[in-house]
Amino acid sequence: DTGVSQNPRHKITKRGQNVTFRCDPISEHNRLYWYRQTLGQGPEFLTYFQNEAQLEKSRLLSDRFSAERPKGSFSTLEIQRTEQGDSAMYLCASSLLWTGAKNTEAFFGQGTRLTVV
């Protein structure tokens, strides 16, 4: 088990371009979460999946953002027409179905740092 893997680790893009990030969760984890973190702030929730179903989306997830988890395994987060305000660390996490019991906590990846110039 190699933990939650995110690619790429860093991405620099020009304003207006589209970008896509990938997250590979811990195998057998049926929940997958996306968070965004800007400098000096804690991570902010964007959305989460249970298997392939996207069950909750934050108001932060504007219509330029789309996330998918087509086969209930890896997930992608796409940002269309990037803006400078999209510059942030995008974090992915995964967990078993949460019950509050031990071993249902979320494990985070190292994140993808996006810089929009």
Added chain:
Amino acid sequence: DAKTTQPPSMDCAEGRAANLPCNHSTISGNEYVYWYRQIHSQGPQYIIHGLKNNETNEMASLIITEDRKSSTLILPHATLRDTAVYYCIVTYTGNQFYFGTGTSLTVIP
């Protein structure tokens, strides 16, 4: 989910216990208290969580007051590698966490 209040920063001498407080006065009966930490430029790392009882694992201890309105994370013997931002989170769904700005702990040699 209830919100939490944490001091913005704390220092601790290496080898001493680090006691990080968290206020969650509006917590409801079925909300859990989670602690995560984030070392610079890395993803958050799970530390410990609890509902009502005190908890201990290989990383830390969690002390929850009887009225559950506050808790303390204890790192028994702080090392330089424990320098990080520590987040206290309460949740009853586990669907999303509100991290806030956390406590920046600096362990001093």
